[in-house]
Amino acid sequence: MKRLASILKDRRTQYCIIFWILLLKAIDIVARLLSEVASLQFFAMLGFESLSVGSRLIWDGLFIFAVFWLGYRVWNDVFGFG
Amino acid sequence: MAHGASPTQQKVFYVEGLGQPTYPYVSGLGYPSPWGLYLALVYKTYQLLPISPYFYYFLIKLLPITGDLIAAYIIYRLALEYTNNIERARKFSLVFFLCPFVIFISSVWGMFDSIPILFTLIAILLLIYEKPYWSAFSLGVGILFKVIPVIYLPVPLLFLRKKRGVRDAVLYLLIAVVVPFILALIPIIFYGWEISEATVTVFSQTQRRGGSLTYWNIAALLKNLFPNIFSVEALNSLFSFPPIRYLWILGLIAAYLLYEERQTEIHSDARVDSLRALLEGFSFATIGFLLTRPFVPEQFVLYLLPFLIILSASNLPKKYYRLTWGFALVFALVNFYPFAFAYLMDIEFWNIFNYLINTSPFSTVRYVMQFAVAIVFDWFLVKLLFKMRKKT
Numbered sequence: 001m002k003r004l005a006s007i008l009k010d011r012r013t014q015y016c017i018i019f020w021i022l023l024l025k026a027i028d029i030v031a032r033l034l035s036e037v038a039s040l041q042f043f044a045m046l047g048f049e050s051l052s053v054g055s056r057l058i059w060d061g062l063f064i065f066a067v068f069w070l071g072y073r074v075w076n077d078v079f080g081f082g
Numbered sequence: 083m084a085h086g087a088s089p090t091q092q093k094v095f096y097v098e099g100l101g102q103p104t105y106p107y108v109s110g111l112g113y114p115s116p117w118g119l120y121l122a123l124v125y126k127t128y129q130l131l132p133i134s135p136y137f138y139y140f141l142i143k144l145l146p147i148t149g150d151l152i153a154a155y156i157i158y159r160l161a162l163e164y165t166n167n168i169e170r171a172r173k174f175s176l177v178f179f180l181c182p183f184v185i186f187i188s189s190v191w192g193m194f195d196s197i198p199i200l201f202t203l204i205a206i207l208l209l210i211y212e213k214p215y216w217s218a219f220s221l222g223v224g225i226l227f228k229v230i231p232v233i234y235l236p237v238p239l240l241f242l243r244k245k246r247g248v249r250d251a252v253l254y255l256l257i258a259v260v261v262p263f264i265l266a267l268i269p270i271i272f273y274g275w276e277i278s279e280a281t282v283t284v285f286s287q288t289q290r291r292g293g294s295l296t297y298w299n300i301a302a303l304l305k306n307l308f309p310n311i312f313s314v315e316a317l318n319s320l321f322s323f324p325p326i327r328y329l330w331i332l333g334l335i336a337a338y339l340l341y342e343e344r345q346t347e348i349h350s351d352a353r354v355d356s357l358r359a360l361l362e363g364f365s366f367a368t369i370g371f372l373l374t375r376p377f378v379p380e381q382f383v384l385y386l387l388p389f390l391i392i393l394s395a396s397n398l399p400k401k402y403y404r405l406t407w408g409f410a411l412v413f414a415l416v417n418f419y420p421f422a423f424a425y426l427m428d429i430e431f432w433n434i435f436n437y438l439i440n441t442s443p444f445s446t447v448r449y450v451m452q453f454a455v456a457i458v459f460d461w462f463l464v465k466l467l468f469k470m471r472k473k474t
Contacts, residue, residue, distance in 0.1 A: 051323070052319050059324050059325075
């Protein structure tokens with residue numbers, strides 16, 4: 001548990017998790033855009049359109065949290081505040 | 083397929099006297115087309131020479147077994163580069179080829195993972211022989227057979243960026259992506275298959291419920307114990323939740339970072355050091371993938387074995403190799419795969435086993451055992467990862 005906590009405290013690990021969440025959002029957006037084209041509708045499969053209302057809420061919340069988390073990290077690491 | 087139909091069509095009907103008489107049809111293949119084309123060739127050959135259904139089964143398994151044989155030779159070449167000792171290289175090659183789990187997957191089950199593994203190993207060999215574009219071509223062909231080797235792609239890219247610069251890394255990426263894309267497209271255009279149908283079948287692999295050799299198989303156990311709470315809908319909802327469905331991407335990002343870290347630790351340009359770094363990078367990617375993907379079929383463990391056996395020449399105790407295939411084989415036996423072929427002896431025999439493994443309390447015992455083996459295996463993989471990370 002202690003080891004896990006220290007891994008999560010690591011700045012690089014935090015950037016990895018933030019990057020991963022943003023990447024998933026990007027996959028969702030790209031899949032949705034491509035599936036708008038009639039012959040490329042199958043790309044919808046890679047996206048998250050089929051999520052239930054609850055899952056959608058949690059996922060959107062997680063994405064917004066990741067954006068704020070990224071802001072906080074950049075604020076600390078680039079500008080040296082905090 | 084032997085008549086030009088798409089390998090990804092939803093229903094492949096039973097041919098009298100061939101294959102499983104237990105279901106009226108099986109679902110289409112979830113891979114790009116080469117394996118389906120090979121099966122079509124096998125069927126055509128059997129039609130010309132209908133000696134016995136066993137001849138047909140033998141022909142199916144011939145390609146995976148040939149894959150094992152050539153992979154064993156490539157392991158010999160890689161081990162020779164790594165150890166500079168012919169006797170040890172021969173031994174490693176034989177240890178892989180005669181590994182019971184390798185034999186089980188190719189010769190008993192007839193699963194063809196040895197082919198993408200072979201092309202992945204050739205890609206590593208060509209990288210250390212400083213033929214990066216042929217290496218990219220080989221990795222691309224591996225991806226064409228089964229998409230799995232795509233998880234290794236960033237490792238050679240990081241390797242080349244350090245050794246030869248960004249330009250070579252970008253060219254490598256282009257070749258490794260374009261080659262399988264074009265080769266997959268050719269039969270689709272030639273036979274006039276539905277491209278959307280083929281792609282959906284391959285994409286569907288990213289959206290599977292948790293199961294097999296991973297801690298996520300607890301889902302099957304919970305569904306068996308509490309079917310009202312853990313319904314199919316509830317589990318589908320859980321496994322379609324983005325951070326769970328794509329957890330493997332995070333696992334791979336972590337693996338690539340580990341490789342990058344290891345690469346910077348190695349200051350020598352010697353071929354043996356480059357090879358070790360690459361083997362470790364490919365191992366990290368495999369372990370990261372196995373630990374985070376919600377669905378891990380037993381045969382995915384095969385991808386780890388060649389790297390572990392060669393690395394055991396220096397810094398990795400051999401017990402890690404033995405335990406890796408040992409756990410996977412035990413899981414396969416618990417999963418009752420040997421009995422999947424019981425219909426060859428007697429259809430009633432198969433029916434009895436099928437009834438037992440799907441009826442409580444036997445099914446519950448089976449799910450508990452599957453979960454127990456998977457948890458121990460994943461714990462072992464974490465231990466292996468830390469062991470590999472520690473060694474310098």
